[in-house]
Amino acid sequence: xxxxxxxxxxxxxxxxxxxxxxxxxxxxxxxxxxxxxxxxxxxxxxxxxxxxxxxxxxxxxxxxxxxxxxxxxxxxxxxxxxxxxxxxxxxxxxxxxxxxxxxxxxxxxxxxxxxxxxxxxxxxxxxxxxxxxxxxxxxxxxxxxxxxxxxxxxxxxxxxxxxxxxxxxxxxxxxxxxxxxxxxxxxxxxxxxxxxxxxxxxxxxxxxxxxxxxxxxxxxxxxxxxxxxxxxxxxxxxxxxxxxxxxxxxxxxxxxxxxxxxxxxxxxxxxxxxxxxxxxxxxxxxxxxxxxxxxxxxxxxxxxxxxxxxxxxxxxxxxxxxxxxxxxxxxxxxxxxxxxxxxxxxxxxxxxxxxxxxxxxxxxxxxxxxxxxxxxxxxxxxxxxxxxxxxxxxxxxxxxxxxxxxxxxxxxxxxxxxxxxxxxxxxx
Amino acid sequence: xxxxxxxxxxxxxxxxxxxxxxxxxxxxxxxxxxxxxxxxxxxxxxxxxxxxxxxxxxxxxxxxxxxxxxxxxxxxxxxxxxxxxxxxxxxxxxxxxxxxxxxxxxxxxxxxxxxxxxxxxxxxxxxxxxxxxxxxxxxxxxxxxxxxxxxxxxxxxxxxxxxxxxxxxxxxxxxxxxxxxxxxxxxxxxxxxxxxxxxxxxxxxxxxxxxxxxxxxxxxxxxxxxxxxxxxxxxxxxxxxxxxxxxxxxxxxxxxxxxxxxxxxxxxxxxxxxxxxxxxxxxxxxxxxxxxxxxxxxxxxxxxxxxxxxxxxxxxxxxxxxxxxxxxxxxxxxxxxxxxxxxxxxxxxxxxxxxxxxxxxxxxxxxxxxxxxxxxxxxxxxxxxxxxxxxxxxxxxxxxxxxxxxxxxxxxxxxxxxxxxxxxxxxx
Numbered sequence: 001x002x003x004x005x006x007x008x009x010x011x012x013x014x015x016x017x018x019x020x021x022x023x024x025x026x027x028x029x030x031x032x033x034x035x036x037x038x039x040x041x042x043x044x045x046x047x048x049x050x051x052x053x054x055x056x057x058x059x060x061x062x063x064x065x066x067x068x069x070x071x072x073x074x075x076x077x078x079x080x081x082x083x084x085x086x087x088x089x090x091x092x093x094x095x096x097x098x099x100x101x102x103x104x105x106x107x108x109x110x111x112x113x114x115x116x117x118x119x120x121x122x123x124x125x126x127x128x129x130x131x132x133x134x135x136x137x138x139x140x141x142x143x144x145x146x147x148x149x150x151x152x153x154x155x156x157x158x159x160x161x162x163x164x165x166x167x168x169x170x171x172x173x174x175x176x177x178x179x180x181x182x183x184x185x186x187x188x189x190x191x192x193x194x195x196x197x198x199x200x201x202x203x204x205x206x207x208x209x210x211x212x213x214x215x216x217x218x219x220x221x222x223x224x225x226x227x228x229x230x231x232x233x234x235x236x237x238x239x240x241x242x243x244x245x246x247x248x249x250x251x252x253x254x255x256x257x258x259x260x261x262x263x264x265x266x267x268x269x270x271x272x273x274x275x276x277x278x279x280x281x282x283x284x285x286x287x288x289x290x291x292x293x294x295x296x297x298x299x300x301x302x303x304x305x306x307x308x309x310x311x312x313x314x315x316x317x318x319x320x321x322x323x324x325x326x327x328x329x330x331x332x333x334x335x336x337x338x339x340x341x342x343x344x345x346x347x348x349x350x351x352x353x354x355x356x357x358x359x360x361x362x363x364x365x366x367x368x369x370x371x372x373x374x375x376x377x378x379x380x381x382x383x384x385x386x387x388x389x390x391x392x393x394x395x396x397x398x399x400x401x402x403x404x405x406x407x408x409x410x411x412x413x414x415x416x417x418x419x420x421x422x423x424x425x426x427x428x
Numbered sequence: 429x430x431x432x433x434x435x436x437x438x439x440x441x442x443x444x445x446x447x448x449x450x451x452x453x454x455x456x457x458x459x460x461x462x463x464x465x466x467x468x469x470x471x472x473x474x475x476x477x478x479x480x481x482x483x484x485x486x487x488x489x490x491x492x493x494x495x496x497x498x499x500x501x502x503x504x505x506x507x508x509x510x511x512x513x514x515x516x517x518x519x520x521x522x523x524x525x526x527x528x529x530x531x532x533x534x535x536x537x538x539x540x541x542x543x544x545x546x547x548x549x550x551x552x553x554x555x556x557x558x559x560x561x562x563x564x565x566x567x568x569x570x571x572x573x574x575x576x577x578x579x580x581x582x583x584x585x586x587x588x589x590x591x592x593x594x595x596x597x598x599x600x601x602x603x604x605x606x607x608x609x610x611x612x613x614x615x616x617x618x619x620x621x622x623x624x625x626x627x628x629x630x631x632x633x634x635x636x637x638x639x640x641x642x643x644x645x646x647x648x649x650x651x652x653x654x655x656x657x658x659x660x661x662x663x664x665x666x667x668x669x670x671x672x673x674x675x676x677x678x679x680x681x682x683x684x685x686x687x688x689x690x691x692x693x694x695x696x697x698x699x700x701x702x703x704x705x706x707x708x709x710x711x712x713x714x715x716x717x718x719x720x721x722x723x724x725x726x727x728x729x730x731x732x733x734x735x736x737x738x739x740x741x742x743x744x745x746x747x748x749x750x751x752x753x754x755x756x757x758x759x760x761x762x763x764x765x766x767x768x769x770x771x772x773x774x775x776x777x778x779x780x781x782x783x784x785x786x787x788x789x790x791x792x793x794x795x796x797x798x799x800x801x802x803x804x805x806x807x808x809x810x811x812x813x814x815x816x817x818x819x820x821x822x823x824x825x826x827x828x829x830x831x832x833x834x835x836x837x838x839x840x841x842x843x844x845x846x847x848x849x850x851x852x853x854x855x856x
Contacts, residue, residue, distance in 0.1 A: 135722060215459075295725040297725065315575040
């Protein structure tokens with residue numbers, strides 16, 4: 001049997017893991033696919049650099065086109081990251097009939113539809129399991145495992161950095177700034193943490209999951225995003241005392257044909273399985289009409305977990321090659337995109353207010369909710385001596401986002417409210 | 429496009445769910461597979477019986493051979509249960525070149541190898557996702573999602589009845605007998621609960637999962653089994669006070685080529701994700717060398733969850749039909765079976781003893797552990813006035829099963845020990 005020749009674009013963390021698995025598990029892989037899988041050429045930025053995983057120098061190249069244009073290479077694995085160059089190489093590889101495995105969520109969330117269309121045109125596979133939730137095989141679960149069901153809700157903790165920060169804040173009562181600094185020192189957060197802490201990374205992953213779950217082409221701009229940088233340790237403690245953990249949740253929902261996708265800090269009831277997902281772990285909770293509640297939990301990042309998903313995709317491409325059926329199972333969304341308006345997005349909310357400590361305050365505040373047709377599940381008022389006034393925490397019943405926005409607008413002009421300290425979505 | 433003709437063996441709970449999904453989601457399914465999927469004939473015991481899901485009487489038959497021998501039927505879905513008849517029909521259907529989807533764990537755990545061999549010979553698909561953990565797509569996760577990894581441990585809560593009973597015992601302090609009775613009244617336990625409470629059902633599922641995870645043909649008799657009928661509410665309370673929940677865990681482990689598979693009541697550390705899996709839910713925890721820890725959670729039984737898995741398999745068979753690649757991805761274990769001896773099976777243990785309340789008792793007991801080379805993690809001794817003697821709870825470090833058995837044998841002849849109240853494996 002001829003070996004299957006693979007080109008690897010990128011030899012950072014994930015690329016090194018891919019080499020380790022493909023070369024370390026070669027015997028097991030051959031048993032499964034019937035051929036040697038050979039990583040023939042690897043794109044690096046600097047051939048002369050010393051590496052943790054040593055490779056013969058004739059397998060290294062600094063020119064991606066040496067891989068994309070090499071007719072002996074049948075599969076291109078893209079783990080270099082970034083958007084424009086990666087897209088250029090992937091489209092060129094597909095144009096030449098090569099199959100593609102990518103771990104690039106930024107690319108798939110922005111240009112997934114274009115890449116999948118090119119793959120379908122060329123009868124090529126494009127697999128991207130590693131782009132969401134690292135080692136958790138959630139993409140094939142949505143495509144194959146739940147092919148028979150109608151998925152109505154996907155909620156994910158899909159960013160390990162922010163989950164690490166929130167877990168530490170919850171468990172140690174520490175401040176956001178202190179934990180972020182520690183996470184950066186430990187390498188769990190980038191020196192520029194914007195993409196993680198502002199929720200953009202999670203939003204990209206939710207666009208991919210929503211597309212798969214709802215058969216509708218969704219991309220990054222369709223996701224409404226709020227990050228964790230404004231979360232105070234007081235919010236987390238108040239949440240805990242009411243039975244909630246604060247998590248950065250991506251939420252994709254569908255009612256009939258109407259969809260909404262968002263990422264925001266959310267108060268999650270402690271009895272919900274997502275509330276117990278701690279540290280850098282990821283989890284995706286899927287609700288299907290027939291199956292009911294399911295959850296998939298595992299490492300969301302890291303060299304070996306992510307590489308596991310990349311190589312599982314590589315195995316799938318090779319099996320398809322053997323069967324001659326590449327490109328025949330490309331996932332193509334067939335439903336028109338109809339996004340919900342703020343009037344149609346409903347959830348419970350947690351609101352914390354600093355108010356004057358005098359008679360009639362609570363009546364005025366609850367009257368605003370009543371005016372906006374938002375009904376209340378619980379109200380807790382207590383004196384807060386450290387700030388010499390009173391604090392009110394309110395949890396609403398299901399209300400539309402539009403109604404909640406009207407409530408908050410009225411609060412701005414209500415004199416007895418000193419400050420709207422925080423507003424959270426509530427789930428579970 | 430000609431409709432794909434399917435024969436359904438059995439119209440009980442799962443069979444009815446399959447009809448509901450296939451007929452209720454017909455439009456979505458057609459979009460995915462490009463053909464109508466038509467359940468042409470359904471095997472029932474009594475055509476004249478009235479049913480929750482009404483079917484035209486010419487689609488019902490009381491004779492399975494009308495389905496197995498019908499040349500227009502391409503796929504047989506077996507949800508009738510039982511072993512001998514189901515096996516006969518499935519082998520006959522494969523012999524005639526029909527593809528098979530089954531939810532039958534009893535059958536697959538005993539005769540899976542024979543059925544898969546016949547399928548491979550005839551180039552037919554046999555899919556059985558619903559046989560383990562109902563709505564959780566764990567089988568395709570092991571086959572496809574972790575194809576690149578080496579799985580070393582699978583731990584599962586794979587029986588909803590026993591998990592319901594243990595959850596109630598833990599949360600309400602109720603006795604096994606009382607909760608079992610309640611579970612029977614609610615329909616969560618059979619009137620003869622043996623297969624569930626003695627762990628046989630879980631053992632069958634673990635044989636299937638172990639086979640898939642370790643590429644080694646394992647069957648029911650390879651699994652060492654202990655059920656939950658001897659668990660006392662005291663054990664559960666002692667466990668809780670030491671930070672454990674008692675769960676009926678199926679554990680399949682591999683070190684190099686040596687395998688062990690067991691089902692037993694286990695003390696699971698509360699910080700482990702399996703400890704929080706409550707009620708009738710199932711969860712399978714998978715440890716892979718590269719991916720690390722993952723867990724898959726969802727409903728383990730029930731009409732619609734189980735039917736979701738059956739129909740997802742049906743969709744996979746139809747996709748393969750369209751691609752002309754049926755029978756090409758039959759999972760075939762290629763590793764020789766080498767089961768661990770009791771000397772090679774290692775874990776921590778929890779031991780509860782009733783002992784005489786006098787000087788030197790603890791020294792004698794700990795000496796037995798020392799003699800057998802079992803080291804101890806924690807020892808708690810306290811007077812137990814209700815029984816007018818003392819109680820000792822010991823948690824060991826990792827010890828071989830053989831060593832533990834030697835400890836227990838020595839205890840039998842140790843006069844200061846009145847009774848070995850309980851012994852549990854410890855995980856997490």
